[in-house]
Amino acid sequence: MTNPATLPYDAVLLPLSRQRGVMGALVAGEADGLIIASQMQYGVEGDAISALAASLYRKARLSAAAAGLGSVQLLRLEAEGGHICAIGRDDLVVVVLADTRANIGLLRSTMMRVIPLLP
Amino acid sequence: MIAAPDVGWVDAPLRRFVEDARVIYALLLHPTGQVLGQFGFTRRVDIMGASALAAAIHATSAELGKELDGAPFRGLHFAGASREVFMAEVSPPGASYLFLTVFDVMTSLGLVQLYFRRLTAAIVAARPAPRAPLSDVQLEQDLTDHLSLVLGRAPASRPPYPSS
Numbered sequence: 001m002t003n004p005a006t007l008p009y010d011a012v013l014l015p016l017s018r019q020r021g022v023m024g025a026l027v028a029g030e031a032d033g034l035i036i037a038s039q040m041q042y043g044v045e046g047d048a049i050s051a052l053a054a055s056l057y058r059k060a061r062l063s064a065a066a067a068g069l070g071s072v073q074l075l076r077l078e079a080e081g082g083h084i085c086a087i088g089r090d091d092l093v094v095v096v097l098a099d100t101r102a103n104i105g106l107l108r109s110t111m112m113r114v115i116p117l118l119p
Numbered sequence: 120m121i122a123a124p125d126v127g128w129v130d131a132p133l134r135r136f137v138e139d140a141r142v143i144y145a146l147l148l149h150p151t152g153q154v155l156g157q158f159g160f161t162r163r164v165d166i167m168g169a170s171a172l173a174a175a176i177h178a179t180s181a182e183l184g185k186e187l188d189g190a191p192f193r194g195l196h197f198a199g200a201s202r203e204v205f206m207a208e209v210s211p212p213g214a215s216y217l218f219l220t221v222f223d224v225m226t227s228l229g230l231v232q233l234y235f236r237r238l239t240a241a242i243v244a245a246r247p248a249p250r251a252p253l254s255d256v257q258l259e260q261d262l263t264d265h266l267s268l269v270l271g272r273a274p275a276s277r278p279p280y281p282s283s
Contacts (some may be wrong), residue, residue, distance in 0.1 A: 026180075033229025051229030 008119040009037035012094060015110050021102030023082070027096040027118070028054045028062075030093045044097065049084070057086040074108060087111045087116050128158035132241035136220075140234040143202065144221040147209070147242075150174055155216060173219040175204060196228055205231050211243040 009027050017039035024040030026049070033051035040046045061072045066099040077084040082099040085107060094115060097105060129147055137145050137158045144159035146166070152174040160166045176195065184192035194207035202223050218238070222231055241268040 028229070031224075031227060033227040034232075035229075047229070048233050051227065051233045055227055055230055 002059045003037075005072065006037035007100060011117045012114045013037060013039045013047055015114055016094070016096050016107070017108055019098075019102065021082075021099045022107070023097045024049070025096045026050055027092055027094055030054055030058050030088055030091050036092070042096075049097055050095060053086050054093050056084075057088055057095075074111060076104070077106070083107075085111060087115050089115050092118055094118070095096065111115065126155045128245045128247060129242070132238055132245055133158055135241065136234050136238040139237070140220070140222070141226040142220045142222040142231065143168055143170070144219075146170060146173065146219045148173065148217050148219075149209075150177060150215055150217050159221075169219065176206065177208070177217050196235050203228065205235070207235060209239050209242055211239075211246050213249055214246070216242070 012027060013025045016022060022045060024036035024038065024044045025038045026040065026046055028034060028050040029036060032056035035046055035050045038046050038050075056077070057072070057075050060075050064070065064072045073087065075086045083102060083104060083111065085096045085098070085104075087094050094111060096107060096111065098104075133145055133147060133156045136142070142159075144157075146157045146160070146169055147155045148170045149155065152170045154170050155164055157166055160169065180195055181191035184190055191208075195203070197204040198207075202221055204219065204221050205228065206217065206219045209218050218235065220231060220235075
């Protein structure tokens with residue numbers, strides 16, 4: 001059942017979750033790591049990914065600021081079985097979980113394109 | 120507040136939670152206020168105050184939940200200026216505990232909730248099985264044995280209790 005409260009986030013999540021190799025995409029609060037809206041494959045532990053990825057993104061942003069590198073644009077974590085990508089705006093963060101089949105270049109450009117659509 | 124006996128099994132799951140979630144304080148107690156384990160508090164009076172207040176808040180929110188939702192609320196989150204409080208019920212089979220933690224910007228509510236779920240599972244796994252109530256015969260044997268020990272006599276040798 002569609003949640004009317006999360007409809008504004010569909011424009012952000014659908015272009016990401018429909019890409020090849022993407023196992024899920026979510027929007028979370030950067031400060032609390034709680035999911036606001038998500039499009040996840042069955043069996044993906046969205047709550048855990050949201051909390052950990054949002055924390056990782058926040059710490060990366062703070063590290064970059066402390067190092068005088070400016071703002072973080074996109075964070076990509078490459079693991080043995082896939083990737084976690086995160087991009088933020090204001091106090092929100094968009095997190096994408098993808099396996100090794102994903103086209104990371106396309107995913108990156110899509111994330112950059114949809115981030116201004118965040119409500 | 121009454122000190123709870125034999126609660127060492129709480130320490131390992133609680134320490135793991137604190138290390139993973141990076142919280143400042145953590146407290147596990149019975150809903151009555153009896154403390155099972157804690158981390159971060161340095162003064163006994165602080166533990167007593169926190170446990171009494173947590174028990175009171177839990178009782179209040181449970182009643183509020185019954186009024187508004189037909190069932191007790193199981194978790195609460197308060198956000199302060201620099202610190203936040205998360206409180207929730209841990210319910211292993213046959214028991215009920217109250218968990219309270221205080222954290223700051225070093226972690227987040229999402230992480231605290233994530234590791235709280237793992238703490239709950241660890242508590243269920245670590246909790247010793249409740250002891251079966253003593254029968255009249257066992258109670259009398261125990262009383263006799265302890266009396267013998269107090270009086271400096273060796274307890275009478277007898278076969279162990281039958282496992283009920």
